[in-house]
Amino acid sequence: MARVCQVTGKVPVSGNKVSHSNIKTKRRFLPNLQTKRFFLAEEDKWVTLKLSSEGRRTINKNGLYSVIKKLRSEGVKI
Numbered sequence: 696m697a698r699v700c701q702v703t704g705k706v707p708v709s710g711n712k713v714s715h716s717n718i719k720t721k722r723r724f725l726p727n728l729q730t731k732r733f734f735l736a737e738e739d740k741w742v743t744l745k746l747s748s749e750g751r752r753t754i755n756k757n758g759l760y761s762v763i764k765k766l767r768s769e770g771v772k773i
Contacts, residue, residue, distance in 0.1 A: 698725055698726060698728060699726075699745070700726060700728060700745065700746055700747040700749070700750045701744050701745055701746065701750070701766065701771060701773075702744070702746055702747075702749075702750035702753050702754065702762060702766070703747055703749050703750045703753065705726040705728075705747045705749070705750075706726065707723045707724060707725050707726065708723070708724050709721060709722070709723055709724070710722060710723075710724055726747045727747055727748050728745055728746065728747055729745075729746060729747075729748075729751075730743060730744070730745050730746075731743070731744055731745075731746055731751065732744075733754070733759050735759060735760065735763065736760075737760050742759075742763065742773055744773075
């Protein structure tokens with residue numbers, strides 16, 4: 696699964712595209728993902744994460760090291 700936020704776990708969801716004539720066809724709503732490099736000062740190395748915009752806000756709020764520590768405790772390889 697390539698389109699997954701590593702911090703929040705957001706994944707694509709499905710729904711309907713509704714035309715002007717009200718015909719419904721299936722479509723996917725993709726999360727807003729960006730690849731972002733962060734410098735982890737505690738370990739003196741660069742870390743690359745695939746994040747949604749909400750994941751970036753989480754890192755700004757809680758701090759990079761605490762988010763990385765939580766991800767590693769959940770078993771994510773970083």
